[in-house]
Amino acid sequence: MKFNKNLENIKTYEAGKPIELVVREYGIEPKDIVKLASNENPYGTSPKVIEAVSAIVSKMALYPDDSMIKLKKALSARFDVKDENIIIGSGSDQVIEFLIHAKAHTGSKILMNSITFAMYEIYAKHVGAEVIRTSSQEHNLDEFYELYKKEKPEIIFICTPNNPTGDALDADKIYDFLGKIDSDTLVVIDAAYLEYAIAKDVKKKIDAKALIEQFDNVIYLGTFSKAYGLGGMRVGYGLADSKIIKELYKLRPPFNITTLSLEAASVALGDEEFVKKSVTLNFEQMKRYEEFAKEQKIDIINSYTNFVTLCLNSSQNSTKISTQLLQKGMIVRDLSSYNMNAIRVTIGTDEQNSRFFKLVTQFL
Numbered sequence: 001m002k003f004n005k006n007l008e009n010i011k012t013y014e015a016g017k018p019i020e021l022v023v024r025e026y027g028i029e030p031k032d033i034v035k036l037a038s039n040e041n042p043y044g045t046s047p048k049v050i051e052a053v054s055a056i057v058s059k060m061a062l063y064p065d066d067s068m069i070k071l072k073k074a075l076s077a078r079f080d081v082k083d084e085n086i087i088i089g090s091g092s093d094q095v096i097e098f099l100i101h102a103k104a105h106t107g108s109k110i111l112m113n114s115i116t117f118a119m120y121e122i123y124a125k126h127v128g129a130e131v132i133r134t135s136s137q138e139h140n141l142d143e144f145y146e147l148y149k150k151e152k153p154e155i156i157f158i159c160t161p162n163n164p165t166g167d168a169l170d171a172d173k174i175y176d177f178l179g180k181i182d183s184d185t186l187v188v189i190d191a192a193y194l195e196y197a198i199a200k201d202v203k204k205k206i207d208a209k210a211l212i213e214q215f216d217n218v219i220y221l222g223t224f225s226k227a228y229g230l231g232g233m234r235v236g237y238g239l240a241d242s243k244i245i246k247e248l249y250k251l252r253p254p255f256n257i258t259t260l261s262l263e264a265a266s267v268a269l270g271d272e273e274f275v276k277k278s279v280t281l282n283f284e285q286m287k288r289y290e291e292f293a294k295e296q297k298i299d300i301i302n303s304y305t306n307f308v309t310l311c312l313n314s315s316q317n318s319t320k321i322s323t324q325l326l327q328k329g330m331i332v333r334d335l336s337s338y339n340m341n342a343i344r345v346t347i348g349t350d351e352q353n354s355r356f357f358k359l360v361t362q363f364l
């Protein structure tokens with residue numbers, strides 16, 4: 001059977017290995033498995049969210065509220081924007097899918113960092129768009145601008161903090177860059193980890209309202225999967241000028257967010273204490289990784305988020321080490337598919353991190 005030609009060159013996205021798979025493949029008990037591979041919140045979910053969701057589980061028979069009024073209200077209060085500036089997706093992943101389908105087509109160019117979130121490229125290929133990448137590992141906005149002038153891309157992706165490297169851009173540099181981009185080029189600011197970055201350095205803070213008021217060609221993406229502890233509920237959002245949101249709505253399937261997910265995200269937004277505590281603990285634990293890297297004489301990228309990237313020495317092999325870790329029930333992310341001899345480790349709880357240090361020391 002012949003399929004859409006655009007799919008030929010797509011490698012299926014390699015999600016962090018689920019615990020269930022490690023149980024089956026290696027016969028390890030679930031309680032002995034530590035998953036530090038997908039940047040989920042190791043402190044779980046706000047108890048307020050769990051209580052609220054438990055209270056409505058019996059509502060499963062009916063379709064969800066497709067106007068998403070409760071979550072939209074909570075988001076518009078949080079960001080001080082209007083309903084018409086918001087789209088909600090099944091993860092911000094789905095919003096990325098919508099915006100690429102809305103703006104790009106066969107032959108379009110999409111500009112992104114040399115190393116960045118893998119889903120941008122996958123959705124770009126769906127529509128037959130060409131991916132243009134910068135050369136430097138960190139976002140270099142001068143290089144972005146040079147490529148923008150040369151290639152005239154339809155869409156530009158900026159991921160801050162960047163996944164899988166953890167570095168982040170100063171907001172004023174992003175604003176300067178946006179000021180030089182014509183209004184027909186869609187610029188995506190993927191802020192999946194911004195709740196972490198702003199706690200470490202206020203210069204990384206992007207004001208979504210000011211951003212979308214000043215630039216009608218920019219969309220700001222956020223997610224509940226990371227700091228909010230709702231990775232299993234699949235909720236993300238995009239904030240932009242209403243003209244952009246209106247187009248994205250044409251691509252949205254009805255009822256794309258479940259009743260339980262809508263409730264979870266709405267309540268999560270109201271429990272800032274939970275997020276704050278998670279973020280504080282994250283940076284406390286990050287210090288241990290920095291010390292560990294120093295002791296082991298391996299490079300660590302200065303991280304503004306909830307994971308660290310350990311760049312191994314040439315005598316060490318990231319694929320081999322992550323496989324050895326996996327056999328012991330420790331799931332981390334090998335970055336060899338990004339052409340890096342590095343592993344990305346989600347910063348876990350105190351106990352999970354101790355376990356990681358102990359195990360990885362045997363293999364380094």
Ligand SMILES: *Cc1c(COP(=O)(O)O)cnc(C)c1O
Nearest residue numbers: 091092093117163192223225236
């Ligand atoms: C996790 C992540 C997302 C989106 O995750 P969803 O779970 O789909 O909301 C988007 N961008 C980056 C860079 C991420 O790491």
